[in-house]
Amino acid sequence: MLSLFNQNKKRFFFLSLSLFLFLTCFSQEKHYTVADAHAHNDYMHPVPFYTAWNAGFGSIEADVYPVDGVLLVSHTKKALSSERTLNRLYLKPLLEQLKKNDKRKVSLLIDIKENYKESLHLLIQELKPLKKYLVSDDDLNKPVTILISGERPPPAEYKNYPHHIFFDDDLRVFHTPDEWKRVRLVSLSFQRYSHWNGEGNLPDSDRKVLTHVIDSVHSAGKKIRFWAAPDNENSWVTQMKLGADIIGTDKIQELAAFLGKQPGYKSK
Numbered sequence: 001m002l003s004l005f006n007q008n009k010k011r012f013f014f015l016s017l018s019l020f021l022f023l024t025c026f027s028q029e030k031h032y033t034v035a036d037a038h039a040h041n042d043y044m045h046p047v048p049f050y051t052a053w054n055a056g057f058g059s060i061e062a063d064v065y066p067v068d069g070v071l072l073v074s075h076t077k078k079a080l081s082s083e084r085t086l087n088r089l090y091l092k093p094l095l096e097q098l099k100k101n102d103k104r105k106v107s108l109l110i111d112i113k114e115n116y117k118e119s120l121h122l123l124i125q126e127l128k129p130l131k132k133y134l135v136s137d138d139d140l141n142k143p144v145t146i147l148i149s150g151e152r153p154p155p156a157e158y159k160n161y162p163h164h165i166f167f168d169d170d171l172r173v174f175h176t177p178d179e180w181k182r183v184r185l186v187s188l189s190f191q192r193y194s195h196w197n198g199e200g201n202l203p204d205s206d207r208k209v210l211t212h213v214i215d216s217v218h219s220a221g222k223k224i225r226f227w228a229a230p231d232n233e234n235s236w237v238t239q240m241k242l243g244a245d246i247i248g249t250d251k252i253q254e255l256a257a258f259l260g261k262q263p264g265y266k267s268k
Helices: 002-027 050-055 086-100 116-126 128-133 155-160 204-219 233-242 252-260
Strands: 037-039 059-067 070-073 106-112 144-150 165-169 183-189 223-227 247-249
Touching: 037 050, 037 252, 050 086, 050 252, 059 086, 059 116, 070 086, 070 116, 086 106, 086 116, 086 128, 106 116, 106 183, 116 128, 116 144, 116 165, 144 183, 204 223, 204 233, 223 247, 233 247, 233 252, 247 252
Parallel strands: 037 059, 037 247, 059 106, 106 144, 144 165, 165 183, 183 223
Antiparallel strands: 059 070
């Protein structure tokens, strides 16, 4: 009986310690830097990739379409150009930078605009020169995380793709535990929860909803970012205080300068 008591006591201790460490990692004060910044629609800048990379951003986004055996980068089909390939604008420059410094961490978020099967097939081929730098289930310490967003396969198909291909999620479909392991980030439309315009204070009712969403995602063990949020200093501060992990922007230089002078923010 005493032996059973001691075993249960040990289990309780380790469960309590695990819960404490889990809660601590999401409740402690976080110092946001440019490594927590996301370059939304990065390719729309005059100098794609390098503007965000040189600013130190930890996440960069590119929208892609599969066209004639290559991935082209564009927000719309009307704006497609054969010169603006994913390989030319992002993969080759990224490889060049990693050869100089393979310690820099970055996430490349690939937003598939159509035909996920063909797009992923092409992406896997185009990523081959970068493979040794890619985070995978077997090695989480590599510098580059590939995240698939936009038109994604259903979670049941995730197992069909190499383990260096991870997925962004929008909390709209069910995942099994194994499928959920392939999700590395949750990205949600801010407008889905609030129509705040970024001026003044976030309404209390919206704050409660957003806090609940962020806490739920954290409880599921994932990081969260919002897109379509107001893109100004007041909004960036509000998102940081709420506990969003990644702050997205179209204003790379402005957000970089802002984060460079901030002391950090405590969630909630």
